[in-house]
Amino acid sequence: MGTVSKALELLNLFTRARPLIGLSDLARLAGVNKATCYRLMTELAEFGLVEQIGTGREYRLGPAVLRLAVLREAQVPMRDAAMPVLQALAQATGETAHLSILIGGALRTLAHAYATAHATKVTMEDAEVLPFHATSSGMAVLAFQPEAFQAGVLAAPLQRLTEVTETDVAALRARLAQVQASGIAESAGGYESDVSSMAVPLFDARGQCCGGLSVAALSSRMTPAQRDLIRSEITRAGAEITTSWGGTLPPAIATLWRARA
Amino acid sequence: MGTVSKALELLNLFTRARPLIGLSDLARLAGVNKATCYRLMTELAEFGLVEQIGTGREYRLGPAVLRLAVLREAQVPMRDAAMPVLQALAQATGETAHLSILIGGALRTLAHAYATAHATKVTMEDAEVLPFHATSSGMAVLAFQPEAFQAGVLAAPLQRLTEVTETDVAALRARLAQVQASGIAESAGGYESDVSSMAVPLFDARGQCCGGLSVAALSSRMTPAQRDLIRSEITRAGAEITTSWGGTLPPAIATLWRARA
DNA sequence: CCCTGTTGGTTTATTATATGAACCGATGGT
DNA sequence: ACCATCGGTTCATATAATAAACCAACAGGG
Structure with a gap:
């Protein structure tokens, strides 16, 4: 599987019932190595697709998804x-x-x-x-x-x-x-x-x-x-x-x- | 630069003024090889972040961005x-x-x-x-x-x-x-x-x-x-x-x- | 206070994966 | 008929991703 797919798979783990996910959980859920997960999330965060929040440094979906959606809806x-x-x-x-x-x-x-x-x-x-x-x-x-x-x-x-x-x-x-x-x-x-x-x-x-x-x-x-x-x-x-x-x-x-x- | 960043950079090329982009244009704009671009776009499309449309097989942002935005807005x-x-x-x-x-x-x-x-x-x-x-x-x-x-x-x-x-x-x-x-x-x-x-x-x-x-x-x-x-x-x-x-x-x-x- | 099990984050050699040049058939203009 | 483009494909090469091990920090529990 391609690296990009793995990263996007991480995005798919966020649901309404589970909007905040920590690094270790994320790695476990996706079945990838923690280091790999960290690097992927860092790249996603750099782009604003996810962001880290609060004390637990948990991740959630970032503001970039909004911008993309606005663009998509405009078209x-x-x-x-x-x-x-x-x-x-x-x-x-x-x-x-x-x-x-x-x-x-x-x-x-x-x-x-x-x-x-x-x-x-x-x-x-x-x-x-x-x-x-x-x-x-x-x-x-x-x-x-x-x-x-x-x-x-x-x-x-x-x-x-x-x-x-x-x-x-x-x-x-x-x-x-x-x-x-x-x-x-x-x-x-x-x-x-x-x-x-x-x-x-x-x-x-x-x-x-x-x-x-x-x-x-x-x-x-x-x-x-x-x-x-x-x-x-x-x-x-x-x-x-x-x-x-x-x-x-x-x-x-x-x-x-x-x-x- | 990581592969994921390259893929996300492709997403960033879509704007209100340029909502539809063909494969070759996309590769040129991003400064990546056409084959690389193709593979990346295929992975993005698999996830629904982009979709191919019409006769020219051009790409545009896909329905997945909507779903992510709905999730983000809910939180x-x-x-x-x-x-x-x-x-x-x-x-x-x-x-x-x-x-x-x-x-x-x-x-x-x-x-x-x-x-x-x-x-x-x-x-x-x-x-x-x-x-x-x-x-x-x-x-x-x-x-x-x-x-x-x-x-x-x-x-x-x-x-x-x-x-x-x-x-x-x-x-x-x-x-x-x-x-x-x-x-x-x-x-x-x-x-x-x-x-x-x-x-x-x-x-x-x-x-x-x-x-x-x-x-x-x-x-x-x-x-x-x-x-x-x-x-x-x-x-x-x-x-x-x-x-x-x-x-x-x-x-x-x-x-x-x-x-x- | 120590012990244990977490956490997020970092490093390393190893190797799997991404890459780009070349090629293909199709299409459209001239 | 030609040339330039298009989207898509192939394959040897080399770059970039990987996983295990290791941190330091924190949180209970005995």
């Missing part, structure tokens, strides 16, 4: 464009809306929005990397990836997160076909017990599926009427985000969604 | 916290407000806000790296850096951007002392002709000056009354941003600003 405003739609979706459905995008072959959380309606809401703060096979967003996105990508995902070990998580490859392939045919993915309790969700794929300017939009609710609240509402709202929001990204909805999907809504 | 909300204050400052003064932060030893633009009042406004879109000696923000920040840092900046060649850009080291040191004594920096035409500006330093939780806040106006509009208004508003906004960053205003500055306002 390709994905987050800024999607946020209002995401919030409107949460409000309209009264549930938690969730936006994720493909980064380096993994589906990662970009933002979420909560409705003010319910006291009990599905929180997804900690879900940073979404398993494709166990989430509606994951299935929605995976269904519209190239066959090679799907094969790679399905070839890897599929973790069983709850008692009802589907891990059978054949069954998952059948579900993917279903998602392709309906333009929408549904999931019940596969990621977390008692949580049901629906998701749609999002497309970029190249026409490639690069993210997913989902609405998650407590399974007890997922009545037929609520499902109809969510389906109608999420397809509308999905189309809106895709077009706001300069993306083009595949014609097949556009007709599917129009028929439902 | 240290610098931009989110400062934006409303920045906009209010622009509105209150009727001029262009500008926020910059220290990244890797350079002062870089993070955000700006325009007032709706005037038809002619000072645009600073393209200023990505602010020269310390020629801008009010630069002087405001530099004045509150460690002596070693100041010496390093003043030892480097100081570019003459306009006819009135101060490049004499002794004179600049005198100005820095003046900034330290007043808690505010002023500049007239040193960066761009006919543009005057005032700036204040911003401090982080460690009490270190890590950024600057400025208001820029056409010199013709910078009347004594307007200067008083800007001075009053910018110190208030500066204090607000600093505290919203969890920072502590140095007591000396706090009293200076209170006396003026």
Whole structure:
């Protein structure tokens, strides 16, 4: 593996749940020598991608990531464009809306929005990397990836997160076909017990599926009427985000969604 | 130089004015071999920090920077916290407000806000790296850096951007002392002709000056009354941003600003 | 107070890794 | 048909990354 990849792997260790990491921890987590880790972090820090803070000299992400993000958003405003739609979706459905995008072959959380309606809401703060096979967003996105990508995902070990998580490859392939045919993915309790969700794929300017939009609710609240509402709202929001990204909805999907809504 | 630094240097080549760069250009700009550049970019792309787009296979910043920024803002909300204050400052003064932060030893633009009042406004879109000696923000920040840092900046060649850009080291040191004594920096035409500006330093939780806040106006509009208004508003906004960053205003500055306002 | 196990940081010889010149096929202009 | 460019690839060479060992400093525990 290249040195650069090792350094970037270090960056990936920072999560919402673990925002501050000391040198030794970092080396252990990444499985690299402490001296190596030190040198890599020094280089990252020089560039401002990480910074050392406080007495423990722990590291955290630095200000440079902000600048890069501002630059990226100025050119390709994905987050800024999607946020209002995401919030409107949460409000309209009264549930938690969730936006994720493909980064380096993994589906990662970009933002979420909560409705003010319910006291009990599905929180997804900690879900940073979404398993494709166990989430509606994951299935929605995976269904519209190239066959090679799907094969790679399905070839890897599929973790069983709850008692009802589907891990059978054949069954998952059948579900993917279903998602392709309906333009929408549904999931019940596969990621977390008692949580049901629906998701749609999002497309970029190249026409490639690069993210997913989902609405998650407590399974007890997922009545037929609520499902109809969510389906109608999420397809509308999905189309809106895709077009706001300069993306083009595949014609097949556009007709599917129009028929439902 | 380490390999990682070379890769990160490549990232730094992307600017608002030059958001898309081809492989050969990239190699030329960075002064590295094309093969090396290719390998580095491939590694960066694998991580999602850059992506290839369109027919020319040009590169641009990738979605991973977004994710990192979201993570950083969740822990240290610098931009989110400062934006409303920045906009209010622009509105209150009727001029262009500008926020910059220290990244890797350079002062870089993070955000700006325009007032709706005037038809002619000072645009600073393209200023990505602010020269310390020629801008009010630069002087405001530099004045509150460690002596070693100041010496390093003043030892480097100081570019003459306009006819009135101060490049004499002794004179600049005198100005820095003046900034330290007043808690505010002023500049007239040193960066761009006919543009005057005032700036204040911003401090982080460690009490270190890590950024600057400025208001820029056409010199013709910078009347004594307007200067008083800007001075009053910018110190208030500066204090607000600093505290919203969890920072502590140095007591000396706090009293200076209170006396003026 | 010593003992032990941390921590962040530094040094060293060893070797794995990055490098750059040359080459390739494709593309676009003249 | 030509020439210059493009993105991408190859491979011998040499540079730059590595890992173990070692610091000094700190924090409990007995």
